[in-house]
Amino acid sequence: MSLPSLETTPIPGLVVVRLDRRDDARGFFKENWQREKMVAIGLPDFGPVQNNVSFNADRGVTRGIHTEPWDKFVSLATGRIFGAWVDMREGESFGATFSLEMDTSVAVFVPRGVGNSYQTLEDATAYTYLVNEHWRPGVTYPALALDDPTVAIPWPIPLSEAILSDKDQNNPVLDPATAIAPKKTLIVGALGQLGRALQVDFPGADLVDLAEGDVDGSPVAALDLTDAAAVAGWPWHEYAVVLNAAAFTAVDVAETADGRRTAWAANAGAPATLAGLARDHGFTLVHYSSEYVFDGTAEEHTEDEPVSPLGVYAQSKAAGDIAVGLAPRHYLLRTSWVIGAGKNFVRTMATLAENGVSPSVVSDQVGRLTFTTELSRATRHLIDSGADFGTYNLSNGGPAMSWADIARAVFERSGRSVDDVSETTTEAYAAGVLDKGQPFAPRPLRSAMSLAKIRATGFEPEDALTALDRYLDAPPGG
Template sequence: MRTGGPASRRPPRPPTPRRASDVALSVEATTIPDLLVVRLPVHEDNRGWFKENWQREKMLVLGLPDFQPVQNNVSFNARRGATRGIHTEPWDKFVSVSSGRVFAAWVDMREGDTFGATFSIEIDPSVAVFVPRGVGNSYQALEDGTVYSYLVNEHWRAGESYPALHLADETVALAWPIPLDQADLSEKDLANPRLGDVTPMPRRRTLITGAGGQLGRALAEAFPQAHAVTRAELDLTDTEALQAWPWHEYDVVLNAAAYTAVDLAESAEGRRDAWAANAVGPTVLARLAREHRVTLVHYSTDYVFDGTVEEHAEDEPLSPLGSYGQSKAAGDLATTTAPRHYLLRTSWVVGDGKNFVRTMADLAARGISPSVVSDQLGRLTFTEELARATRHLLTSAAAYGTYHVSNGGDVTSWADVARVVFELSGRDPSDVTPITAAEYAVGKELAPRPTHSALDLTRLRATGYEPADARESLASYVAALQRP
């Protein structure tokens, strides 16, 4: 292989094909997952040509990711045969040609079943390619004076290493139009390893915050490959710790961290803690999600509403009654500033930990007959259901935004739930005495609570998801509590 040489050794240059100006903008899948070919209309006349090289609105509609480019690089290749690669960068890129033609080839260098998969295509000004993070790219100029450019969604950082592959690797066997021994190559590219010696690029991971809570534990079980951290490992109230976290390693954050002591949030100390965890933490996460192109999933509550509407839709104006609800409402607003976000509001959460159902089951087992509020209405949400809905929204590529999530079935009162728990525990349901919220509050310092907590699940169902019936899930949950 040569790293330069006289022009007489170069193969003759083929003519440039004429570009059709009536080609419709389109996006095509390839043999490498997420590597996309974009066909660009090129409008020509006697003066030259014009094209919309990057048109975000039109291209997103056709399926191109909203990869948020931050840097534009241009590569000039003086002679036909100039060959670059195979380089694997830890960012996405959008490659196009401004002048001339190139043979472009890609090798999937990401860990997984598609490691080593290849795709190649000739690119002229009418073709562009979206290259996802972790896919190695290489280009061979087919004309003198070829210029190609690429948009990238991270700034280049000096000293960062990433996988590279030898251009002549026998395993991938790329079909170079100009034989490599007649091409212009760099000494660095000649030293790249073969595929068998390459360490695949790790895929970006899912991070679960608040893994010590009921929801966090359910999410960790539903996403076994995720990195689940407790507050001791990552405290959302510590803005310096959040800023120092290696966010470039993640593409999804499931934020289950929250301050949930509703009544204590009314105290001076509790109010500060609630706002730090429920408002400031999500605000910082949303900013980091914007900077690092992370999908942020944040979990909220029916307490952001005053409960005067019998069933709450996603677009109902926020109207929290107490400090806890106010802090969660602030977190909701902050979350929506992340371009890729799912804000999941839920109600009456039951999981692996202290909760109303577990308390009622314990009272039933100990022969205690409680008085339970009968004029607060809603639906239970089991953490397994919330985790299942989370996975559905992520894997189905549902539209970003706000969704209400709970189990399905009839709206009930807390007293109704308690009676069912007693019945499932072998106790007489009539042992539960219904009382009003006002009667229950006598002599207690309680935060205000919404009377109506039921959430409208229409938007969630429109994504193809059907929530499990709350009564059926309750029976399964109580049965699991009774097993030794």
């Protein structure tokens, strides 16, 4: 059968689908919902979980205007209807209407927050609809009066002659104060350096971390993703996007017995839990990974390179990547050498430069810095642009540099000579750490990643040295 066709309407997201119905002497056949074809014509892959049929014995049955908190795909098995929809969502299109007559060759996709109603034009009309959340008993959903004068639906059969339920005869009139807010964004790990940066590009997001806290006056709630009861009690259905900025990043501590358990719980177990929730509730999951999932033997890592982690931290991050890849709607951003608010390599070098210290820095690890502001900007871009789901490398741009090169750049910008930074090797540095009885995790020597895929979405990474200048000019806590 051929592809159905799609028509837009004055209500954003509400679309009419003209189905390919095949008629013969026996009756008709149609593919009422065929996921691959519907997605191909531009319908969202909304993940229906329930199919309902409303059989209407008589002409003139009128139902609505109902605004349940889920997407619907409505169509007919028999009969004809006059369908009417009202946008009940916050925003410029609040109160917009659309109506049309439907037979069995027409379907309509109704996005969450749009009021849905219909009037049967023939006896024995079977109205069917797919939804992507389960109906919950005892919950009252928003509704609108069928005769609301503001929207003035032109019912073909006067409501005085129609068949209405008692409930639908007592629905309220249109009120902007009750407009339906969009689903929210949740930032997990909001107290960390990336979590704080994300709050700039995602203002108003709900914030959670392992412990309660506060970020610039915004409360942070406690949520432990390893606590099954806490996870079960969280209202995941309220979110459109979940940004997982939480991670265990102490790569050397991860080599210890306690650190290993913590790293796997945070970097593998928690992302697996979120991926399962994303499947169940339909939200987009954004997760942040690391170039540590590679062994560092490639000159430049691409998104499709098989993972080859060296240490415990790296192994736990690779496991988390695999789990997140099972979420239907996900962005996995692999990044490197992250620099944000608080203590980090750049701030340490700036402090050493200020205090007259001349450090020895490894020169055989090569990669690119990623400032948390750039990581947050890329996240916002991917979501807003509707880029294809999947894995993207993300770092700041410019040439790959060694840690020693970066230290020299910081010293130069701090008024010190680049000659005050000497070089060492990763092997020599590791030996010194191990001689002190401290753990040391293996590092990938080549951390540079190809940025071609994210550039193809229209995002141009800022040069790392340009970002470094701005970072050093900002207060240490910023």
